[in-house]
Amino acid sequence: MAIDLPAELTGLRRDILTMGAAVEKRLNNVLTALRTQDVELAQTVRHGDRAIDEMELDIEMKCLHILALSQPVAGDLRFILAVLRINNDLERIGDLAKGISKRILDMCENAAIQIPAPLLEMSERSGRMTAEVLNALADDDAKACRRIRQDDDRIDDLQKEVFAWVHEEIPRDVNHTESVIDILSISRSLERIADQASNIAEDVIFLVEGTVVRHSRA
Amino acid sequence: MAIDLPAELTGLRRDILTMGAAVEKRLNNVLTALRTQDVELAQTVRHGDRAIDEMELDIEMKCLHILALSQPVAGDLRFILAVLRINNDLERIGDLAKGISKRILDMCENAAIQIPAPLLEMSERSGRMTAEVLNALADDDAKACRRIRQDDDRIDDLQKEVFAWVHEEIPRDVNHTESVIDILSISRSLERIADQASNIAEDVIFLVEGTVVRHSRA
Numbered sequence: 475m476a477i478d479l480p481a482e483l484t485g486l487r488r489d490i491l492t493m494g495a496a497v498e499k500r501l502n503n504v505l506t507a508l509r510t511q512d513v514e515l516a517q518t519v520r521h522g523d524r525a526i527d528e529m530e531l532d533i534e535m536k537c538l539h540i541l542a543l544s545q546p547v548a549g550d551l552r553f554i555l556a557v558l559r560i561n562n563d564l565e566r567i568g569d570l571a572k573g574i575s576k577r578i579l580d581m582c583e584n585a586a587i588q589i590p591a592p593l594l595e596m597s598e599r600s601g602r603m604t605a606e607v608l609n610a611l612a613d614d615d616a617k618a619c620r621r622i623r624q625d626d627d628r629i630d631d632l633q634k635e636v637f638a639w640v641h642e643e644i645p646r647d648v649n650h651t652e653s654v655i656d657i658l659s660i661s662r663s664l665e666r667i668a669d670q671a672s673n674i675a676e677d678v679i680f681l682v683e684g685t686v687v688r689h690s691r692a
Numbered sequence: 693m694a695i696d697l698p699a700e701l702t703g704l705r706r707d708i709l710t711m712g713a714a715v716e717k718r719l720n721n722v723l724t725a726l727r728t729q730d731v732e733l734a735q736t737v738r739h740g741d742r743a744i745d746e747m748e749l750d751i752e753m754k755c756l757h758i759l760a761l762s763q764p765v766a767g768d769l770r771f772i773l774a775v776l777r778i779n780n781d782l783e784r785i786g787d788l789a790k791g792i793s794k795r796i797l798d799m800c801e802n803a804a805i806q807i808p809a810p811l812l813e814m815s816e817r818s819g820r821m822t823a824e825v826l827n828a829l830a831d832d833d834a835k836a837c838r839r840i841r842q843d844d845d846r847i848d849d850l851q852k853e854v855f856a857w858v859h860e861e862i863p864r865d866v867n868h869t870e871s872v873i874d875i876l877s878i879s880r881s882l883e884r885i886a887d888q889a890s891n892i893a894e895d896v897i898f899l900v901e902g903t904v905v906r907h908s909r910a
Contacts, residue, residue, distance in 0.1 A: 531904065534904060535904070538773070541773070545763040555756075559780075640873065641873070644862060644869045648862060648866060655855075655858065662877075686749060
């Protein structure tokens, strides 16, 4: 049974970009909800990740189908392998966004707390890294991906700043403990989102150039 | 350029099991260090994950090489795709073990704290899940993998218990805050290790049966 490989690959590219756009929208919503403490917006992200799960399964099935029925080589094979991985990374970003929405809803129930500046910067940067890597995927832009990977260092520094803030904040007022821990937890999720965006950047570099850059500074 | 596919696949199986054993050893060491507060043992895990990173790259290169030079189908293709994913999951477990070792070293510098029972149980279970899933991989045992996936629910409950403990412990003595947060952080890492073990279980089911069980209870 033969398949029309170019048509399948075009469909796959469209699907992974659609999945990326859906995940990016959920991430943007949760980051806005974090900044504005918008309970309703957080609730839209708390629920409704089933569509993302279904897209993930659908894309995975299509990749396996193509691999099973045709013998893609070189660039086509790399594209399918990269899509399998990116698909997984996007689903994780969606999951992390959902986790953040739960924390925001928790925080809104507890004593009000001022969100620390490094967390806001993490939120802004991890959202931007995700948006940029999806653009780079659409444009096959390996150069942009190398820049995105470097942004991850700043995220790690910000995570340390949030950590220091937590250590100061807790003894200052133990009634805030729950919200402080929610903020710590959100910072971890943002760090992981930035990590996933970096992983996608590595996959795009692999896809475009055939180079594996993991564990390197290249 | 033809390759000897059966020989390559046998080699790949040996390599992924060797990688699994190396990661399992590091995980066991860090879990023992956690239980016994053994600084020296924690330090062995803090350093020396380069060997794991190199194994990961080597296995990935071999998979890509096989995919590029032969046209594996059906079970062989599934095996290679599963190995690519398991390889990645194992490397993450190694990374998480390293992260835990840093926390243990931190904790040993601060005020002594009694490790809460749910954390010890999480540590014991996540170590066992990892060991069991590696045995299941060696034995192509999809049935064991279904059981392993279910163990993940108990881990989530334990994580909630650690969370509750943190909320009680911090107001009790704010001097312990740093160690309490280290424990919270270790619990998150253990939860992620159990998650990765579940992912590997899903990959083994896929490899053996060709069924994708992600997002399902099957």
